[in-house]
Amino acid sequence: MINIVLFGYSKTGREIAKLLSKDEYNLQIIDENPLSVAKANEDGFYAKHSAFNDDKMLEEVGVGKDIDVLFCTSTDDSFNLFITLSARSLDKDLKILTLIYKKEDEKKMILAGANRTISPYDVGALKAFRIIDKPKVSKVLDLFSLQSNKLSMNEIVIRKNSILDGVYFKDLNIFKEHNLIFLGMLDKELGEKFIFFSEGINHKIDFNDIIIVLGSKSDIKKFKKVIE
């Protein structure tokens, strides 16, 4: 069970909550606005009302103890900033993802302790741009979306003694055999940087590395069994 706190039942907050199934995730929602809290409860989620500057509330829901992920999805950048900062001071290892509405706020959020930021306006604009500039790319991307569910992108952690342990990029025919596309990997030794296959470097895969593959869900399932 992964414990998640969502601050701000905004439009984005609502969409995130809808995507998280109840059997896999334990979700707690907090909002400044009683109306939003009521709406969240109506939608069937567990939600609480609290002011953004109430540090006790963060401790109460479990930040610093068993919470794994915090989403700051309030519609106000300054609220998100404040919550990010408070949560980071309580827990150094917490994963914090924060919404930003202005590009200038990205640096501030990272400085306050957010691990990643994301902007709905940029995402929307890029989507529109892709439809205009590269219509076929956007068609293919739609196949990956959770709604159409046709294709998916998956991460696989390489275990010790897996058949992929110690193999170089260029020697990989196994993906083709399973009708998968190997996109790239994250090498734990090299830090947090993602290495794309398309960068053209002939990299070696070791255990504990994480690889990303594209393909249909059933193919990915079969593949996972084979490599272990």
Added chain:
Amino acid sequence: MLAKLIISFAYFLDSSKRYKRVKDFAFDILENEKSRIKPYFDAFIIFLVLLTVSILIYDIAHHLSYHFEIIENIAVSVFVLEWLGRFWIHDNIRYNIIKYHKKKVEDGTDVHLIEILKMIIVQKVKYIFSPMSIIDLLAILPTYRPLRILRIFLIFRLLKIFRYTKSLNTFFKVFSDKKFEFNFLFILAIFAVFMSATIMYVFEGIGNNPNIKSYLDAIYWSIITISTVGYGDITPVTFTGKVITLFLVGGGFMILVLATSIVTNALSDKMEMVRENKLLSQANKLSNLIVIFGFGRMGMALANELNENGKDFIIVDKNEENTLKAKELGYLYMKADASDYETIKNLVFDNDVDKVVLTTENDALNLSVLLTIKAEKKDIVVIVRANNDENVKKFKIAKADFVIFPYETVAEVAVEYIGSSVKFDAIENIILKKSNISLDEINILDGSNIVGKSISEIGLNKMSIIVIALLKHGSSRNFIFNPDSDYMVEANDSLVVIGDERNIEDIKKSISRQFT
């Protein structure tokens, strides 16, 4: 009998394609603002006007050879032809006569010659006495020999130039718009002039002041003083005269200040209109235009992206703050209400627009613009931003080509962050374009040399470009995921690939080079 002849002639003209073609051509040259030839023709006429007027000025002090006479004659012939052309295309007599005849036939009554002639004459006389026609005539008439004394009226030719400059017309419209204010000022000035002139004449005209011999002198003095010109040839000598002068100078100053402020005010009101006119004519010249409604944060992010990629677009927003931002960034923009039909017509229907993006935060407004566009032009691609998940369906029912619900997309990406962050980073890098690895499409055009070649032969594998999917004839319904490297591409196929930006660019270039 004559009436019948005229009617049959009208029918004859109506059936003649050649006549219509010639008339359309004349219309294009003379009146059609959108035609391509008109600007050249206008420039030519302006050149002729300036040339003949400068000849006239030069002629005053010098004697000119007969060559210049020829130039003058040519210019006047052109002016005459132009006037006759406008006289011709001003209205549609042939059509009116046919209509008249049809009506008479329906009613079962006879046609009357007088009625037909009246119809023709009324229309044409209307044209002859229109202001523009009078200006044109004034430019032509002075050349007629018996009227040679009127040569100075050639200066009226300069008026012709006004006809061709749209902004000057707007400038004059400023004055007619502020008619009330100007009338008030004018009456005030007249009152001040006559009052002061009368007092001056009464007190200084009886011999006190040798310079004021008549009432006209007094008025002349008053106007010179009130206008703050003050030549000083007539100056007050009596005490009363001096007091009156003081008031007159003060009053004159006030009137000038008022007049200036009225004109500046009116001009700044009109500036937005002048700018809009310019923008619309600019937009008219662009093709495959993209119109963005709403310049909020999403609209701005999209505009930046389009700008970087060299696409032509226009922004529409009614919010002052937003349009100011667009102005600072140097984008084409129009401050207008999107719910207004005129805005959509001027911008979308009258131009070569192929895509419209609605990015406002108001779903009702987005829907109304979408429906307006789809009702009239179905083939314009409309991309709509939905602000509420319940409205996504409604936009689809209203025939939006694409609906973007940004919050859902963000949520989908955000949820990926819960696991290990690797997948999130991969998605962020590709989808949000944060690295030089990019998703792109390679379209195989009919007749390209790579038709019939395999994917590895095109050189994609060598450059580590991965083909994610191949869309048969560009359709996502018929796609092959992860095609084999020996798969032969066919004409009109599209490859969706992922790879280094530069490598993809190289491949695209090499494909276009092989194009026969």
